[in-house]
Amino acid sequence: MKxxxxxxxxGDTSEFEVSLxxxxxxxxxxxxxxxxxxxxEMRGTDWHVQLPDGTKTPVDRNDFSFWLxxxxxxxxxxxxxxxxxxxxxxxxxxxxDMLHIPYSCCGVLAAALTYDKFACNQYLKAFGVRIADSxxxxxxxxxxxxxxxxxxxxxxxxxPSLGGSSFGVTKVNVKEQIQPAIAKAFAEAKEVLVEAxxxxxxxxxxxxxxxxxxxxxxxxxxxxxxxxxxxxAKYNGESDEITPARIPDELRDRVQKLTSAxxxxxxxSGIIRVDYIITEGEKINLLEVNTTPGMTATSFIPQxxxxxxxxxxxxxxxxxxNQF
Numbered sequence: 001m002k003x004x005x006x007x008x009x010x011g012d013t014s015e016f017e018v019s020l021x022x023x024x025x026x027x028x029x030x031x032x033x034x035x036x037x038x039x040x041e042m043r044g045t046d047w048h049v050q051l052p053d054g055t056k057t058p059v060d061r062n063d064f065s066f067w068l069x070x071x072x073x074x075x076x077x078x079x080x081x082x083x084x085x086x087x088x089x090x091x092x093x094x095x096x097d098m099l100h101i102p103y104s105c106c107g108v109l110a111a112a113l114t115y116d117k118f119a120c121n122q123y124l125k126a127f128g129v130r131i132a133d134s135x136x137x138x139x140x141x142x143x144x145x146x147x148x149x150x151x152x153x154x155x156x157x158x159x160p161s162l163g164g165s166s167f168g169v170t171k172v173n174v175k176e177q178i179q180p181a182i183a184k185a186f187a188e189a190k191e192v193l194v195e196a197x198x199x200x201x202x203x204x205x206x207x208x209x210x211x212x213x214x215x216x217x218x219x220x221x222x223x224x225x226x227x228x229x230x231x232x233a234k235y236n237g238e239s240d241e242i243t244p245a246r247i248p249d250e251l252r253d254r255v256q257k258l259t260s261a262x263x264x265x266x267x268x269s270g271i272i273r274v275d276y277i278i279t280e281g282e283k284i285n286l287l288e289v290n291t292t293p294g295m296t297a298t299s300f301i302p303q304x305x306x307x308x309x310x311x312x313x314x315x316x317x318x319x320x321x322n323q324f
Contacts, residue, residue: 005037009023010082014188029315029316064095135193136193136194159195202275205255210321219252220245221245223241243307271293274286
């Protein structure tokens with residue numbers, strides 16, 4: 001019997017459209033001879049399955065099932081590719097845990113922790129991971145321009161502490177940009193991070209582990225054509241993504257070892273991607289951990305899989321079968 005897989009996408013943040021593209025990528029990657037696939041799109045309380053004929057049918061949230069040709073279809077596994085809430089922050093993981101439906105990514109705690117950039121970075125700092133100096137603002141809190149300049153310095157980044165795809169992010173170069181940048185970030189999330197600028201090379205490294213194997217992918221070097229790796233650089237081709245990265249072998253090995261260690265410290269599952277800045281002296285500084293990384297054909301993880309001479313179909317099978 002073929003297992004029935006839900007590729008779960010959408011969500012309630014600005015990353016909705018990015019998530020839909022990742023779902024199409026994952027649909028193309030998974031072995032269709034081995035699995036029966038359906039894309040499940042979520043937005044608020046509107047959960048529906050996209051059927052092969054182009055129509056949509058609602059999902060019963062009581063047991064995560066739907067009806068097709070008079071028969072009830074129950075999913076064996078959920079591949080979560082929602083970037084943002086409720087799929088990246090632990091909420092959907094808790095729902096699937098209660099229904100005893102296995103899924104592709106981190107559990108509740110690791111998902112919730114990594115979704116909050118400030119909390120995750122501070123947690124990993126306790127294990128010796130280098131991070132940028134930062135301030136956290138919660139909704140209703142404020143900070144003066146003088147405090148930002150005195151404690152963090154300029155330039156700096158002001159961004160939502162929750163979320164991704166560079167929505168709400170501003171690189172602040174002058175004092176007059178600070179308060180508008182904070183307001184912009186608060187429009188995306190209830191927590192805002194003011195983070196010191198680190199001058200260096202941006203790289204990213206993917207990793208996944210199963211009961212039988214540990215795989216750390218080749219590293220990608222990111223060269224943005226813009227002031228930083230913003231939405232246009234990520235999704236509109238306004239960057240160069242070089243895999244493997246042009247770094248010394250010793251540095252490559254240290255980054256891959258650190259990525260594997262972060263995976264274990266967090267108790268991660270499925271594929272994660274860890275973003276870094278390499279500063280002067282080949283110092284490795286953590287930017288953030290992504291537990292539901294983008295999976296379009298041109299995303300970092302598929303690039304790294306190809307560079308490792310692996311078949312993405314086999315990687316997807318590894319992720320799915322590891323839960324059974």
